[in-house]
Amino acid sequence: MLRPDGGHFCDAHIHRSTLSWSASFYPQPRMNWKRKSTLGLAIDFPLLNVVGFLCYSISSCGFLYSTTIRSQYAARHPASPEPTVQFNDVAFGVHAVVLVVLTYSQFFPQLWGFKVSSRQRAAKPVLGIVWGSVLAVLAVMAVVVHRSGWRQQDPQDWAWIDVLYTLGYVKLICTFVKYIPQVVVNFNRQSTIGWSITQILFDITGGVLSLLQLIIDASFQGDWSGITGNSLKLGLSNISIAFDIIFIVQHFVLYRGLDDRTIEADASEQPLLG
Numbered sequence: 001m002l003r004p005d006g007g008h009f010c011d012a013h014i015h016r017s018t019l020s021w022s023a024s025f026y027p028q029p030r031m032n033w034k035r036k037s038t039l040g041l042a043i044d045f046p047l048l049n050v051v052g053f054l055c056y057s058i059s060s061c062g063f064l065y066s067t068t069i070r071s072q073y074a075a076r077h078p079a080s081p082e083p084t085v086q087f088n089d090v091a092f093g094v095h096a097v098v099l100v101v102l103t104y105s106q107f108f109p110q111l112w113g114f115k116v117s118s119r120q121r122a123a124k125p126v127l128g129i130v131w132g133s134v135l136a137v138l139a140v141m142a143v144v145v146h147r148s149g150w151r152q153q154d155p156q157d158w159a160w161i162d163v164l165y166t167l168g169y170v171k172l173i174c175t176f177v178k179y180i181p182q183v184v185v186n187f188n189r190q191s192t193i194g195w196s197i198t199q200i201l202f203d204i205t206g207g208v209l210s211l212l213q214l215i216i217d218a219s220f221q222g223d224w225s226g227i228t229g230n231s232l233k234l235g236l237s238n239i240s241i242a243f244d245i246i247f248i249v250q251h252f253v254l255y256r257g258l259d260d261r262t263i264e265a266d267a268s269e270q271p272l273l274g
Contacts, residue, residue: 017213018088021206025099027198032106037115040194042181043107044126049100051130052174055137055167057093060085062164068153069164075155084217129177133170140166172239179243183250192251200251204244211237 032038062069063085074081106112107120122130144158153159186192214234 017206017209018092019206020202020209021092022095024199024202024206025096025103027196027202029099029103029106031194031196032103032114035194036113037194038107038120039115039117040185040189040191042185043104043120044122044181045178046100046104046107047122047130048126048174048178050097050104051133052171052178053093053096053100055133055171055174057090057097059164059167059171060089060093062160064090066160069161072153072155072159072161076161080218084214123181126177126181129173133173137163137166137170176239179239179246183243183246186247186250186255191255192247195247195251197247197251200244200247204241204248207237207240207244211241 028041032041063073063083064087070083073083106114107116109116140158140163144153144160144162147158148154155161182195186195211234214237
């Protein structure tokens, strides 16, 4: 029976989006394992995934379990005082961290013995984003402590919730940037061999369902500011869907039927920007 607040309908979307996104992390490491190779996969993708999902998991845990963060959120969003972050977000994030670390570890031949090109290394701009993100989070923490102290913070001033928002924006940046090197690698190779399209199909399904979940949550709360209050999920869904469409076009339209026999694999694994 459908609850008056639409709970069963929302729960269905929550579980489906979580399952779809969670499933998307398995095809790529499985493909690498079957091929005994990471050729075709830009190392920037799993590296930024590790950083991004660590930030996502910490942020989600804070919004769901920290009474301090939840009270600060309520003070800033009085019309919609409950964060839209739910347990499925935390479970998804922690699960994602495990899988993306596994995928990143496959670039180390001493661990897996896979074929890895000598040119498969992170681009300098990507490394800049990684270390810049660390410094940004530390800087916001320093500002919060300097302006508001450790406790008894004014929610309308700098507060711990701003640290979590910073983590969220780091995740947003990582999500946007991580796809670009892979798009370029596919373009340079004129092939998507080594890049799992199955993960993309799962990902776009999860992105659409997650976006629907966010809209439904806000509508049942009767205040659409709940969407802007969770700008992280809104941004992630839109960015992921846009890039997923690009990968689908590359795989099924632009480079359909091409294979590695006509491609110099090692030459294709150059860093995006050196």
